[in-house]
Amino acid sequence: MKKSAVFVDRARIFVKAGSGGDGCQSLYRDRYTRYPKPDGGCGGDGGDVIIKSSKDLLTLLDFKYRQHFKAEDGKNGSGKNKRGADGDDRVILVPAGTILRDVSTGLLIRDIARLDEEVLVTKGGRGGRGNKVIRDSEEGKEGEEKEILLELKLLADVGIIGYPNVGKSSFITCISNAKSKVADYSFTTKSPILGVVKFYGSGEFVVADIPGLIEGSHSGKGLGHEFLRHIERTNLLVHIIDMSTFSGRDPVSDLYSINKELGLYERLLMKKTQILAANKMDLEGSKENLDRFKAKIKKQIFPISCKTKEGINDLLKAIFLKLKKGEHSLEE
Ligand SMILES: Nc1nc2c(ncn2[C@@H]2O[C@H](COP(=O)(O)OP(=O)(O)OP(=O)(O)O)[C@@H](O)[C@H]2O)c(=O)[nH]1
Numbered sequence: 001m002k003k004s005a006v007f008v009d010r011a012r013i014f015v016k017a018g019s020g021g022d023g024c025q026s027l028y029r030d031r032y033t034r035y036p037k038p039d040g041g042c043g044g045d046g047g048d049v050i051i052k053s054s055k056d057l058l059t060l061l062d063f064k065y066r067q068h069f070k071a072e073d074g075k076n077g078s079g080k081n082k083r084g085a086d087g088d089d090r091v092i093l094v095p096a097g098t099i100l101r102d103v104s105t106g107l108l109i110r111d112i113a114r115l116d117e118e119v120l121v122t123k124g125g126r127g128g129r130g131n132k133v134i135r136d137s138e139e140g141k142e143g144e145e146k147e148i149l150l151e152l153k154l155l156a157d158v159g160i161i162g163y164p165n166v167g168k169s170s171f172i173t174c175i176s177n178a179k180s181k182v183a184d185y186s187f188t189t190k191s192p193i194l195g196v197v198k199f200y201g202s203g204e205f206v207v208a209d210i211p212g213l214i215e216g217s218h219s220g221k222g223l224g225h226e227f228l229r230h231i232e233r234t235n236l237l238v239h240i241i242d243m244s245t246f247s248g249r250d251p252v253s254d255l256y257s258i259n260k261e262l263g264l265y266e267r268l269l270m271k272k273t274q275i276l277a278a279n280k281m282d283l284e285g286s287k288e289n290l291d292r293f294k295a296k297i298k299k300q301i302f303p304i305s306c307k308t309k310e311g312i313n314d315l316l317k318a319i320f321l322k323l324k325k326g327e328h329s330l331e332e
């Protein structure tokens with residue numbers, strides 16, 4: 001798969017916390033003391049590695065160029081009971097919506113949803129004790145290290161789903177400020193695109209255009225699976241169905257198979273409110289197809305054409321109202 005040059009939504013990084021400084025072995029003596037006194041100070045603690053979400057970042061692009069991060073080691077203790085300085089923590093900034101996983105176990109460390117959320121990912125090693133507190137001074141403990149997978153989920157309110165070539169990118173380009181490439185072949189869209197829709201001064205919402213889904217998307221076929229996680233967080237899905245006869249597919253089975261894919265990927269995705277849109281209504285045969293569709297599927301469907309803009313406003317209004325209501329169940 002050809003990766004987009006700018007949108008990086010997955011990265012692996014190696015982090016290492018600072019090691020603790022060594023405790024000091026030292027004896028104090030002067031001409032007044034008969035027995036030398038142990039005065040070795042303790043080592044400082046190593047710094048932690050912390051991952052924090054920041055509003056200044058939108059992608060994981062920075063991690064393409066830099067993968068290794070290390071916190072500072074603690075300084076060694078010294079004579080005259082001097083404790084070594086603690087190592088500085090290392091803070092790594094990521095965009096909100098980043099999921100952290102431990103590569104060695106595959107386990108989720110944290111799903112960072114909010115801004116300025118902090119996660120301690122590796123703990124600095126403790127400084128070793130000096131001989132002022134323990135007979136034989138200790139070495140500092142090694143700082144923890146980990147390989148972490150960062151995955152970015154887009155934070156959008158509305159996700160646009162459907163088969164390839166049904167007009168998803170045409171739709172986002174038509175309703176928002178996004179410029180998503182439109183072309184008459186499948187898998188034109190190779191990575192997610194976000195767009196902001198302003199609705200008559202009464203508010204705005206963010207839509208995400210993702211690559212087309214096909215049967216088997218949930219198990220990695222085509223490009224869709226890579227991107228299904230981006231719509232997990234949306235409040236609403238707009239399911240675009242091609243009503244024209246040119247694709248050679250049947251709109252009813254398109255609806256079923258995409259919904260099946262969603263369910264196979266993640267059951268919760270099936271539960272999201274879906275608004276159905278019948279696109280390409282300007283083309284011949286679409287009206288007949290829509291009638292057949294309506295006879296079989298007893299759900300509300302919005303007939304639209306991204307070419308003539310027919311029905312787009314009604315659909316936008318419906319999206320806006322649904323978002324305002326914050327409904328989450330599939331409409332009957
Ligand atoms: N006649 C007509 N053509 C349309 C309409 N909407 C989209 N198209 C055409 O359908 C083709 C595919 O449109 P895209 O918007 O790229 O489709 P997509 O769903 O984003 O496709 P992928 O990114 O490949 O999944 C393009 O040639 C569009 O011009 C419509 O309402 N009417």
Ligand SMILES: [Mg+2]
Nearest residue numbers: 168169188189
């Ligand atoms: Mg597209």
